[in-house]
Amino acid sequence: MDRELQAPIDPSVAKELKAGDMVYITGTIYTARDAAHKRMDEALSDNKELPFDIRGNLIYYMGPSPAREGRPIGSAGPTTASRMDKYAPKLLDLGLGGMIGKGKRSKEVIDAMVRNGAVYFAAIGGAGALLSKAITSSEVIAYDDLGTEAIRKLTVERFPAIVVIDSNGNNLYETAGAAYRKK
Template identity: 80%
Template sequence: MEREILAPIDKNTASQLRAGDMVYISGTIYTARDAAHKRMDEALQRGDDLPIDMEGNLIYYMGPSPAREGRPIGSAGPTTASRMDKYAPRLLDLGLGGMIGKGKRSRAVIDAIIRNGSVYMAAIGGAGALLSKAIVESEVVAYDDLGTEAIRKLKVERFPAIVVIDCQGNNLYEYAIREFNNEEV
């Protein structure tokens, strides 16, 4: 099913998404990759506040290339989500509404998605130039010294993604394998 959703995402919207749904996201999302996640984890260990509120927000695992003239951002393809797996459950428990990346997630992340009524979506790898067209504004909001791994606030319009793991734990990757092998889904 195709769906238009707004970011930040509320629990009601997340609860209606199903693995395999094609979504078009409009609103505000944030970027963060390995180094930013490590810094946020260190801040939480010290008892410090995070640079962004997790409640309902979507984090896109992406580090952009430099923006061309007249564009807010360069190529903006997803990075491998499993690299953030050791940090994601804690952020989900703090209210993170969902994540966008590519690839599989660990059991701990899937359990946290279910526990918190969140969602994991995939953006199409290798399509960074195309994905950047859905980004209309980009602003570094934390960890500027990390360069492309800084946390950015993005305004997006109809950013395309596919729900991979829904809030019930249904996993598109598992379904696709079973369907390919002609097993009962």
């Protein structure tokens, strides 16, 4: 089913989403990759605040290329989500509403998603130039010294993604593979 979503995501909306749903996200999302996740983890260990309110928000695992003239951002494709798996459960327990990336997630991340009613979306790898067209603004808000891995606040309009793992732990990577093997 196709769904229009507003970000940040309301927990009741997250619970309605099902693995396999196509969504179009409008609103504010944040980018963070490996180095930014490490810094956020260190901040939490030092009892410091995160650079943005994590509750209900979506983190897009992406490091953009430089913006062309007249554009807010360059190519903006997803990166492999499993590299953030050691940090994700803690962020989910703090209220992270969901994540956008590509690839499989660990059992620990899926358990934390179910425990907290969060969702994992996949963006299409290799389509970074196309995905960037859904981004209307981009602003570095933290860890500028990390370059492309800095945390950015993005405004998106109808950003396309697929619900891969829903808040009940249903995993499209597993169910789609099983359905294909039956055929």
